[in-house]
Amino acid sequence: MDKKEIITRCIEDKKDLFIDISNKIWGYAELGFLEFKSSEAICSVLEKEGFEVKKGLAGIETAFVGSFGSGYPVIAVLGEYDALSGLSQKGASHIKKEERKGGNGHGCGHNLLGAGSLAAAVAVKEYINEKEIKGTIRYYGCPGEENGAGKTFMTREGCFKDVDIALCWHPGDVTCVWGIGTLANLSSYFRFTGTAAHAAAAPHLGRSALDSVELMNVGVNYLREHIIPEARIHYAITDPGGSAPNVVQNQAEVYYYIRAPKVYQAQEIYERICNVAKGAALMTGTEYEAVFSQGLSDYIPNKTVGEVLYKNLIEAGAPDFDKNERELAGRFRETLKQPDIKNAMNQVRLLEGSTAAEKMETKVLYDFIGSFGHQKGTIPGSTDIGDVSYVVPTAQIIVTCSSFGTALHTWQFTAQASSIIGHRGMLTAGKAMGMAAVDILLNPEIVVAAKKELKEKTHGEYICPIPDNVMPETAKAGS
Numbered sequence: 001m002d003k004k005e006i007i008t009r010c011i012e013d014k015k016d017l018f019i020d021i022s023n024k025i026w027g028y029a030e031l032g033f034l035e036f037k038s039s040e041a042i043c044s045v046l047e048k049e050g051f052e053v054k055k056g057l058a059g060i061e062t063a064f065v066g067s068f069g070s071g072y073p074v075i076a077v078l079g080e081y082d083a084l085s086g087l088s089q090k091g092a093s094h095i096k097k098e099e100r101k102g103g104n105g106h107g108c109g110h111n112l113l114g115a116g117s118l119a120a121a122v123a124v125k126e127y128i129n130e131k132e133i134k135g136t137i138r139y140y141g142c143p144g145e146e147n148g149a150g151k152t153f154m155t156r157e158g159c160f161k162d163v164d165i166a167l168c169w170h171p172g173d174v175t176c177v178w179g180i181g182t183l184a185n186l187s188s189y190f191r192f193t194g195t196a197a198h199a200a201a202a203p204h205l206g207r208s209a210l211d212s213v214e215l216m217n218v219g220v221n222y223l224r225e226h227i228i229p230e231a232r233i234h235y236a237i238t239d240p241g242g243s244a245p246n247v248v249q250n251q252a253e254v255y256y257y258i259r260a261p262k263v264y265q266a267q268e269i270y271e272r273i274c275n276v277a278k279g280a281a282l283m284t285g286t287e288y289e290a291v292f293s294q295g296l297s298d299y300i301p302n303k304t305v306g307e308v309l310y311k312n313l314i315e316a317g318a319p320d321f322d323k324n325e326r327e328l329a330g331r332f333r334e335t336l337k338q339p340d341i342k343n344a345m346n347q348v349r350l351l352e353g354s355t356a357a358e359k360m361e362t363k364v365l366y367d368f369i370g371s372f373g374h375q376k377g378t379i380p381g382s383t384d385i386g387d388v389s390y391v392v393p394t395a396q397i398i399v400t401c402s403s404f405g406t407a408l409h410t411w412q413f414t415a416q417a418s419s420i421i422g423h424r425g426m427l428t429a430g431k432a433m434g435m436a437a438v439d440i441l442l443n444p445e446i447v448v449a450a451k452k453e454l455k456e457k458t459h460g461e462y463i464c465p466i467p468d469n470v471m472p473e474t475a476k477a478g479s
């Protein structure tokens, strides 16, 4: 039996298991670094399948690796399983309804991501067993992607140092190879401490920390004009210092994201923002402290590995959605607004060019495979796969798991991540990645070419954007 037959047969035979794991993780909906039940669900399958599982990687309880086979090359399939806060939604329902009041939800489809990557790893194991070939397949359980930078911490601690190739995927509303970079991202808290006072009786005795936050934000908004246009800065006031207007706030905190195409550019802007904070503290007579939270490197898509994924995605075929899946997608489409569709069209133009965009004028599901090789530039988001991509040649695919125009981090995506549409996409992703991994195991010259490409792009340099003394914190928002 050939590669396609073995991988497809294995995933089809065990599809109920993978769907069950995906649905379980969807139901647990655990936030970053708290994915105890989700990681356990995946580990137990890996153990049953004969993988050697090591838990607690990089000092993170929910990070793990399952390994099968021996020797070179070592192929890693990356899995995620963290949810987002505040996105609880009834599964597969096209009517907006919270499943648990104020609960979490899988609005980024990481339940599908984790289980789809698991399907790929298990199928590759089957191939290694059946064909008795040399080589290692590893499943990396990567927690805390949403604002957690789990893979960055894992990269910093050397978890991927002997990996030859890394493969991943992400659920989306299109099917293609992710051939475009992302922005580096540094995040930091700015904490101000002042002096409390009665705001009417003795304001002259008060030093307002909230004033410092406001002045800092004004300063940063002026700074925007004088930084590179590709950069992005955003903030949230995480502590306004209380809710009483008649008290001068003696503490306040603002949380910043600073994004730029390269880490060093984000670092330069970060330094300038620290100076703005210092200025705000001087103006108000308060003290300030910058508390670095986390960092993500930009993503470097490896073209050599991307081509292997593209070839195998074509061989596996785009998700073949049936009548029920198409009808359900149609119902979700009706919940979307015109700007959602327009935005999705723009994304397709950026990723795939105008031919694909034209096709989508009349379709509800992106049921074909976008072209590959022409993409340039970056998309203005960030991912912790960026750090992996600096130390291991890395490529990813996106596979349709939702009605076209459904944005990530929405209730509609949460719902579809537990639906037959999501499951169909997940199984396709598992097959394409599994087949690509087999190609690499059988043709180690791909590893040589991919590593050469990576070295040309990075000159062999990687500096982790998270300082050694900064440890992971539980998730609050999304990346």
Ligand SMILES: [Zn+2]
Pocket (backbone or CB within 6 Å): 108, 109, 110, 145, 170
């Ligand atoms: Zn995601």
